[in-house]
Amino acid sequence: MGKKITLTIDDRQITASAGEKLLWVALENEIYIPHLCAIKEETRPAASCRLCFVEVEGLSRPVTACTQAVYEGMVVKTRSPRVDRLVKTAFELLLSDHRLECNKCPKNRACELQKIAKERKLKLRLTRLQPLEKEVTVDDSMGSFIFDPSLCVLCGRCVWVDQQEVKVGAIGFSRRGLQRKVTTIGDIPLAESPCTGCGRCVEVCPVGALSFTNQAKPEGVAVNS
C-alpha cells in the first residue's frame, strides 16, 4: 500500500494508506456505507449493487466508494440528497427481484438488506416498482445447505469465494439482464457439480439465499460487514 495520507469523511479526519478503496477506509473507521457486492480482496470491484455512492468534493457526480481510491486531502460526504436518491433507487431495484418474507427467512435479523434498510431508513418493501415474477428452483441437493434463488441479490460474493478463494469453480453467473442468475455450470444440482460442500459461499452470502440447514452452522465469516 501507499504512503499514509489524511482525508476527511463526514467531517472526521482519518488516516489511511494512499490508494486504499474508500469503502474499506470508511468501514474500518466505523463509518457505515451500504454495500452488498464489495469484496475487500478484489482489486477490480464489480460495483454492481450501486449502493455505496458517496460525494467527493471536486467531483461533479457521486461515485461508488468501492472503486474510489483515497488520496491526500480528499473530502467525502457519505450522505447528500443525490446520494440518498441513488441508494434508494438501487435498493428498491434489488427488492423488486427479491422474495420479501423475512419472518420465514433463515437470515432474518442477520440480513444485510435489513441492515441497509435500518441504517438508511429505507422501506423494506416495494413502494414504486412492481415485483418481478420469476420461476426459480430451490437447490437442496447438498443436504448441508440450501440455495434459494428467490432470495438472491446477485451480489456475487459466493461466486468470488468459490472461484477465487477456494478455487473450486462450481458456481458462476449465467445469462444477462433480468435473467441473470447464480448457477452451476450446466444448471445441474450442486450435489452433481464439483462443489465440495465447504460452505464458504454460505458464510459470505449477505441474505437468505444460501443458508445452512442445521442450527450448528459455523460462525459467519463475512467477507465484509
Ligand code: SF4
Ligand atoms: S434475505 Fe433479508 S430481506 Fe430478504 S427475506 Fe431474508 S431477511 Fe428478509
Ligand code: SF4
Ligand atoms: S447466493 Fe448470496 S452470495 Fe451468492 S450472489 Fe446470491 S445473494 Fe450473493
